[in-house]
Amino acid sequence: MTIPDFDTGLVALLGLRIDEVTADRVTISWTMTPRLAQPQGLMHGGVHCAVVETAASLGGAAWYADRGTVVGVANQTDFLRAVSAGELVAVGTPVHRGRSQQLWQVEIRDSEQRLVARGQVRLHNLAKTD
Secondary structure: OOOOOOOHHHHHHHHHHHHHHHOEEEEEEEEEEHHHHHHOOEEEEHHHHHHHHHHHHHHHHOOOHHHEEEEEEEEEEOOOOOOEEEEEEEEEEEEOOOEEEEEEEEEEOOOOOOOEEEEEEEEEEOOOOE
């Protein structure tokens, strides 16, 4: 899959770098900046949720391809370690891919490979109608 150009929208706003998109794996990296912090100076949990959703959606769309499109119907993200600075990498992989739904798991790690957040997104496959 060709990685779309994300020069606008939430991906650009968060400063995400879409490094890899295949039907079996998505990799996203970014740098923690003060713009992504909550008032205590830690990474806002919503950033983790948005990255998890982005990774799952890109991977799900790559797998579903020309059969239609996918939409997220559930996002459950756990925050495991506080982040106040540094580089982060999210890796998304499929757990289940069926006729009508997909489930993707995403792990977010810091530069020391520590797991800082983990989430899963359920996607609904919307088939093209002719």
